[in-house]
Amino acid sequence: MAERKGLAMSNQLVPKAGRPSRRTILKTAGAAGVAASVGGFGRQIYSPAIAAPAPKIRLAWTEVAACHSPLGFGVARGIYAKHNLDVDLFYQGASGQTLIQALATNKADAGAGLIGDWLKPLEQGFDVKLFVGSHGGCQRLLASPASGVKDIAGVKGKTIATFGPGAPPQVAFQVTLYKAGIDPEADVTWKAVPFDLVGETVNRGEADLAAHMDPWAYSIEKKFGFLKIADTQTGVYANHTCCVLGANGPFLEANKDPLRRLAEANIEVHEYTANHPDEVAKWYLDTLKPAGLSQQDLTEILASLVYHDHPIGQPLVDQIRITAEDLKLVKVLESSTDPKAFAERVTVNLLA
DSSP: OOOOTTTOOOTTOOOOTTTSOOOOOOHHHHHOOOOOSSSSSSHHHTTSSSSSSSOOEEEEEEEGGGGGHHHHHHHHHHHHHHOOOOOEEEEOOOOOHHHHHHHHSSSSEEEEEEHHHHHHHHHHOOOEEEEEEEEEEEEEEOGGGOOOSSSGGGGGGGGEEEESSTTTHHHHHHHHHHTTTOOOOSSSSEOOOOOOOOHHHHHHSSOSSSEEEEEEEEEEHHHHHHHHEEEEESSGGTTTTOOOEEEEEHHHHHHHHHHHHHHHHHHHHHHHHHHHHHHHHHHHHHHHHHHHOOOOHHHHHHHHHTTTTTOOOEEEEEEHHHHHHHHHTTTTSOOOOOOHHHHHHBBTTTTO
């Protein structure tokens, strides 16, 4: 996909180049949390340890994305350590391109990313296998009151602001529009603007709708009183995961058991988040300090995500097949790609 504009976001929200790794912060926070825990989460996760040395896995993440906060929480609270893993979080940036680069340049062994960001490089032969889903629903299509748009049918003929050609929200909602009988190229206009100006652009009347990801989409909706027209957890995306973990091919071949435990830990930490969004939100706020968001905001964002949706094995294959079919509709994947064969090729069942 084309390089996205505005991925620097704001100085307050996105870590700058050269900024120290969060590893020390997260592990220190985890140690402090264990020391302070009495009869709660700490006792659960530090139950009997596995005797063998914990293998290290470098896991690429986007720390500023609300939906990735369970990964950092899992390191800080020892969920990965409970599964006898030494997980080192690598901040890969804020786009699918930088995720792919992190794995391709051996800066990370595995990574978390949107399905829509994974599939095109995988179609082109990128040596990664997808092995477990994390959650569903972290993107929103929002209409300004002035646009008059009340539902997806009303989007026809309108201008949609997003943060660059081929940005995940654009691709996701192109599928939504296509399935609603609206040509996502001819019947709407896509306006590329800087990442942190998507909402402002719509509010100024320079576009009718905003397509963005959480937590920024949530902030835009709340700040400007926009109407949510669609998202990636209802409608055509109901019961569908949007973010998945993938592992480098060579690392996978040599480390299937550690990656199996990573999959199990990933499911556990997202189930915990589903049941305790307030606790993860507090950790997110205290540790990463996202600008302009309160603990209540972060709790609402995390509580709204479908954290029980984490397919593995055949359910993951089925969801990748469906996504491949969708991406063919909007010409992201090649017309010659066989979605079923493709899904089987790019996934692996580590719990088989």
